[in-house]
Amino acid sequence: MNKLNTLMATLLLTTSLSHASTDVVQVGAGGWRTQPSAADQKVPEAPFRTPDMLQRAAPTNQWYSSVMFTRWSEVLHALPLTAKATQNGLEIGFPKKVITPTDRKDVEVTYPHTADITLRPLSFRPEAALLAGHGDWSVDISFPNQDQSLKTTVAHGSPFVFATLSHGDLGFDLAADLQAHIWSRDARVLIVKGVSKTYAAFAPTGGTWRQGALAWTLNLPTDKRYMSVAVMPNENDSTVQQFLASAYTHISNTKAEFRVDQDKNEVVTTFLVETHNKEGVRASTIVGLYPHHYFGNKDLPATAVGSLPSIRGELKFYAADKFTTKSVYQGFVPYWPGVKDTAKSRAIVSNLSKESSRARRMMLEIGQGPYWQGKGLQRISHLMTVADVQGETATRDKLLALIKKRAEEWLSGQSARTYFHYSPTLGTVASYPEEYDAVKDMNDHHFHYGYWIRAAADIGMRDPEWIKAEKWGGMIDLLVADIATAQRGRKDFPYLRNFDPYEGHSWASGTGMSPDGNNQESSSEAINAWVGLMLWGSLQGRQDLVDLGTYLYATEIQSINHYWFDIHGLTLPPEYKNVEVSMLFGGKLAHNTWWIDEPRQIHGINLLPLTASSTYLAASPVFTHKNMAALEQEIDIYQGRGKRAKPDDIWQDLFAKYVALVDPKKGLARWNEWGSIELGDTRTHAQHWLFFLNEVGTPDLSMTANTKFYASFKAATGQRTYMVYNPTKLPLDVRFSDGYILKALPVSLTVSP
Template structure:
């Protein structure tokens, strides 16, 4: 599903303009990027811990296992339900258990640490340094080869198994404490109960299990059969062990996710398939582990699920199958909402628009000069432009459009002394300078940052298609798109879906997987903003594959947010965790905090902003919105009573615009009453856009997710009395007829927003 044509990708990579790799600038349409950092700017880190074959591919950054490729001593890798860790002493495998950790914030964090592992080692040679040997869509091979001796482990998301293959000799397993052997009939199987948990090791026919001590066993492997699989068990029931034994010899060789988007039904179909090789016995296929977002309300797997593990993500149920499917409804949006009028506050909106236009240039770079803050600034002004346009201020619209175009062109041109883009072809990564939030040093947050740029570019292109042409600025936008959303697997240009984890259904922010808790993501809402950008950019440029990819990422991530950040179904959070939402999600823990402050309003707001017309997904459960906001007051009181306030504390109403807009997705009238036009405004927002958002929902009502349409960009709203407003945007060049699932129809002119009630 490559969305960049081969010749276009070659153009982006500089193949047509460079005779040899050098520090020379590379032209991309009217823009320029650089093959090395300028001056004293530091390069990105190297990713040496890959096999020779993997070194020929783009580095697999920002994944659940990325710690492996950057570090000779990697951190634990959280595959769920298992955690694993390659060490100098061997290969560790553990089944993490819940720990509740009180915090200085007077709440708790929930940890599932990599702890008390089983340690595996070959007996015939010393393990070598761990390297990534293969990467499927949700599985990896880890090589710990030493010279001509090979030792390979396969680990997969959701799988309770680690499969191992060794070139010669036997395998040793050391236990973290005394273990007792469980009774089994099959002589190939060693089942153990250790520290309150059960494990099973499955050797080949002819294996003998030698007990060295109560904490050490050796698998004596027959010649030519250097393999075994190790599994954690969800319980010690004989039926469970029998189930696992039937599937223990189906070794995963690859994993693949596929998606299709059906605009006529507004549905996304996702399929997951594992390819296996059966080393002995009947081909019973693998045991897959399904996360809550995969099994909950999924009719295709009901009645087929096996026992479950209690994990950091809730219950992971095993499924005896090599594939399964999931169907989700795409909760669409329109790029902007129509004009508001006929209210007592229309004049106030006009006044705010005039004031925001006067300070628009300053608002583009309010908090810093790096690519993240610049991205927020340009999207801030493009959203302001939306309001000016819809309210009939054509002069203001043109002024703001030209201002944002000029700023993006300064960066894209390569001639800006303050900011530029660098492509590291050895890693397959685009970096933007100056470095900010370790986006260069640790390859962090690329989807957050470039999402602002891509979405802004798409909204420019809705008004000025020529600006987005390849020979103009479209090539530079495509470079950023390729960095975060390439669909080619095992390519040398960019990694497959850099930030996105297809199996967990959400993104990861850290490029190098730094820290003992695995990878993490904080601002799930900024990830959504990136996928909105892909949808719009794909639609406006006629790139159907990119559009469909954006729809898939948007749909998957919004679902994952509702499970793992908000837990709206009550299936994930531990009962000891009293916060309404998670703000920081890690492989091995979740917490109610941020990287930069303990202040509760920012902790809550970071998973809401930027709130735009594409944020209606946050209102899928209005009751949850109210519960979330109701918790804010007590959280602030606790913080002010017990927290450590900084010398210059933030305003008491910090980000009040974010919470007013969020609240409007549950109660527009109350939200509008709570908003203060003179109060704090988040730096990615304007007072004008905030008020327009609030007034729009007051007039249209709440999002109605029960109604679908046979087009890409649409939205439906419903008032308490049942009156509905239907919106649809036509990004094409010919009129478009839209049919909604409740029978309403709408004809929309090219490049316009249609509305009917």
């Protein structure tokens, strides 16, 4: 039994044995509360699940999660299709792009759902729509009424929707702008046409299509109550024939299986579609690959079936039950070494002295809940790291004691105000006081807990005893399990709560109750969480967690570069006026934030927190400079609307550090030592960052190494700096891809001479 299984078995046992006299379950030196305080919000229920699904932890924070929280779902943006569960049955749409101008003088791009086709059972009226099952990127929705039901399956990338009826026939309702006719080459196939869209619906052998006044009816044989409908790239007979060959291969499950190839330093992900053949000769299903799947991919099938536009760019279709992607893992180290220049070191230490004296207040400056506390813990842990590498050991120890004490206050479970609570209602850890609807709507768990996990890893690098399970590590393991349980079908926590294996990135909303679908704003905070997993796993001797974090880190970076930054020019529509997306939805692209439309914060939300693991942001210097040029233009527009940022130079440290990743001198020139500081960072850490990059140059992301925690920098002179963090107790000979070998000392950061 692995460590996670042991932890969760203990969790469930202690939940059942908790005495009425106490509501705290001890986990090592800490504990979690079995009930929230009387004034605190409880986690929502997710009642719209079949009995089998009610026995599992609820898959919140997914693209289909709204099915569980409301009788009739919100819009599900499956791509290329949209779907919506209604009292009549399942609506299916192929959305078209809509451009909406904004007060910011830019536009938002939406792909709103409209019901082109509704699959409607004729022998009964559904009582609700229930989550009946799901794969890694597919979902089963049941429409029951006592012993009768309609079951439908929708999947990311699939042009098909599959349906099975228990009784009766199926109504096939069409939007007013669509026309249908039976295909001349096979009476089982109904062709549905509209402006710029073509569907085909496939009846079973023996089924018949009948046209009524307002809708078509599919009469089904008693032994073949199934059908499928697909959106197609065109209405050519050859295309219809290709889709007909796959129409009876119904999707039963989907899995994304990954492995980390350490020798090649890449993450290999195999996407598997499990199917059930309903009739005829079994054929492969048809999968639609997103840009991050097919860009630079040499392992795809030889021939595509066609393509369709989508909010993620062009989807390319292949007849295949599996495909593989490979992503290079570009390493990082948890912190950078001290600055060598004497004068610059003195300047860093001067700021360190001032900020360390105010560290207690700096740890919680705005919010009082787990997001701002976690952010504050990481803020001070990074200040501690600078003290460490600059040789200020007394300051390091003072800051270490401070963050341990604050974390312990929360992790102990002894406070009725600041605490963690495990709820079996959904299978989740809730944290209080609530911030950003993290309890009510299950939002942002990976953002919040990512900060805690990363700060705990920073502590553990300096105090291994503190992170032991019998001390405080057990409570951190609980937060890890909430966002990164890697076993499917568990009762205590869902599989990878926030992560969408097919889209390749995380979702932030827990319930997904928006017609625009689920969303994620701060992609960089998601990266921070996966970095925390890797470091925590390495310190705990959990290679499974290190590999899982590697998969999430490398995969999410690929999606960020395509869908937030579009550095390859494949995804943003030509009408979109901004250079990057700050808020990515299932069906919307927006350049805004949840709290303000001020340009600095719009651009900065997908950069913070800038840490030594943020080197992926140096992937495209051209994009970085374009991004900053766009920021200046947007500031002018913002001020032209009579608005001002408060303060005027808000987050100037973020942009100085960001630019320094691709041009250290230009980044340092942007920096105002006495200007504003983003409240997840410190003046000392920003200054150390800028001075360090001006000494060693920019990250060389073309370099790989046969270990997890490595980095390489190249100065303008051509001088290279290599570094490796070795969390093990044995020295390692690390080979970089250019042949350089660095002997990495145990439990430390080793830097080349």
